[in-house]
Amino acid sequence: MEKITVLGAGSWGTAIAFVLAENGHDCLLWTRRTEQAVEINEQHTNAAYLPGISLPENLHSHADLAAAVAHAQTIVIAVPTKAIREVCRQIEALSNEPKLIVHVSKGIEPDSLKRISEVIEEEIDQSKRQAVVALSGPSHAEEVVLRHPTTITAASNDNEAAVRVQDLFMNQYFRVYTNDDLIGVELGAALKNIIALGAGISDGIGYGDNAKAALITRGLAEITRLGVKMGANPLTFSGLTGLGDLIVTCTSVHSRNWKAGNLLGKGQTLDEVVSGMGMVIEGVRTTKAAYRLAEKYDVSMPLTQALYAVLFESVHPKEAVDQLMNRMKKQETEDIFYK
Ligand SMILES: NC(=O)C1=CN([C@@H]2O[C@H](COP(=O)(O)OP(=O)(O)OC[C@H]3O[C@@H](n4cnc5c(N)ncnc54)[C@H](OP(=O)(O)O)[C@@H]3O)[C@@H](O)[C@H]2O)C=CC1
Numbered sequence: 001m002e003k004i005t006v007l008g009a010g011s012w013g014t015a016i017a018f019v020l021a022e023n024g025h026d027c028l029l030w031t032r033r034t035e036q037a038v039e040i041n042e043q044h045t046n047a048a049y050l051p052g053i054s055l056p057e058n059l060h061s062h063a064d065l066a067a068a069v070a071h072a073q074t075i076v077i078a079v080p081t082k083a084i085r086e087v088c089r090q091i092e093a094l095s096n097e098p099k100l101i102v103h104v105s106k107g108i109e110p111d112s113l114k115r116i117s118e119v120i121e122e123e124i125d126q127s128k129r130q131a132v133v134a135l136s137g138p139s140h141a142e143e144v145v146l147r148h149p150t151t152i153t154a155a156s157n158d159n160e161a162a163v164r165v166q167d168l169f170m171n172q173y174f175r176v177y178t179n180d181d182l183i184g185v186e187l188g189a190a191l192k193n194i195i196a197l198g199a200g201i202s203d204g205i206g207y208g209d210n211a212k213a214a215l216i217t218r219g220l221a222e223i224t225r226l227g228v229k230m231g232a233n234p235l236t237f238s239g240l241t242g243l244g245d246l247i248v249t250c251t252s253v254h255s256r257n258w259k260a261g262n263l264l265g266k267g268q269t270l271d272e273v274v275s276g277m278g279m280v281i282e283g284v285r286t287t288k289a290a291y292r293l294a295e296k297y298d299v300s301m302p303l304t305q306a307l308y309a310v311l312f313e314s315v316h317p318k319e320a321v322d323q324l325m326n327r328m329k330k331q332e333t334e335d336i337f338y339k
């Protein structure tokens with residue numbers, strides 16, 4: 001049994017804490033809202049994010065970040081990407097011993113173009129962290145808390161830390177693999193959300209399975225193209241955090257990115273979709289980041305460019321699809337060079 005703190009009591013932070021508490025750990029779930037901590041401690045529910053789910057009674061919640069950081073040597077960060085830097089600054093200010101930092105978020109900062117582990121390393125001094133591990137894969141919170149079989153990957157430059165995280169989380173319904181390709185795992189996790197928005201748009205317009213299969217496979221091609229240029233192992237993108245997460249996010253009714261795309265395809269504006277969702281839609285900011293990364297690394301990413309045009313340049317989704325379909329002729333396969 002270990003002491004573990006999870007920061008962020010949204011749907012994923014709560015599901016992650018659910019698994020850790022069921023595994024017998026002394027897990028503390030931090031929320032920035034006192035009333036939510038009281039609900040989790042007294043009702044054992046988090047109705048806003050996981051309605052109808054009973055949380056383990058040994059899962060406790062706190063709204064005091066200092067107490068939450070002091071509680072454990074292992075900290076799991078589960079806030080949206082846009083809040084990661086701010087939360088890390090707070091951890092840095094509150095820590096006086098090295099922590100194992102795990103993050104479960106999926107995004108890239110649009111201004112700095114940094115992956116999440118890079119932001120963590122920038123904001124938390126080396127003396128205050130043991131290692132950084134990304135835990136990622138095809139895993140909707142709604143299914144994890146029903147104990148439906150789920151597979152996920154713990155990725156780190158430090159293999160011992162990845163194995164430690166594997167041991168903390170693994171159970172009968174939650175199977176954890178390790179991977180030493182942190183770049184590939186974090187990029188796959190972030191970039192699949194762009195394609196999920198596209199899949200939702202395609203379904204919203206009324207296109208069928210052929211279009212969705214095209215999006216998933218050609219999406220994988222452009223994710224791999226960028227990933228390899230950024231130093232990732234191409235094989236990572238065929239794994240859980242690449243193809244696996246593309247499938248789950250592009251095809252699941254639970255996906256917020258798919259849902260957002262679906263509403264866009266049906267004619268809602270981006271502002272209407274974002275304000276109506278009430279939960280994070282990471283793909284919107286990640287589209288901006290990936291569009292800039294494609295320019296920076298001089299990589300062709302036609303689906304990302306089409307999504308960018310729909311989200312930020314008011315191009316109608318159908319027009320974006322027409323443009324995609326009428327591009328220059330191409331050969332399907334390409335050489336991927338991996339150093
Ligand atoms: N949901 C899922 O199934 C999965 C999600 N993920 C990833 O996990 C990350 C978190 O997603 P998820 O839990 O779904 O998001 P939600 O939208 O469900 O919840 C976000 C949580 O973060 C809190 N939060 C937001 N901004 C801040 C801030 N500035 N400081 C502190 N807390 C903040 C929110 O608090 P409040 O309620 O007060 O607004 C809320 O508790 C995302 O990167 C997502 O891609 C990964 C795998 C699965």
Ligand SMILES: O=C(CO)COP(=O)(O)O
Pocket residue numbers: 106137138139140193196245248249254255256257258280281282
């Ligand atoms: O990453 C996820 C599942 O693996 C969650 O995706 P959404 O944010 O689209 O719900």
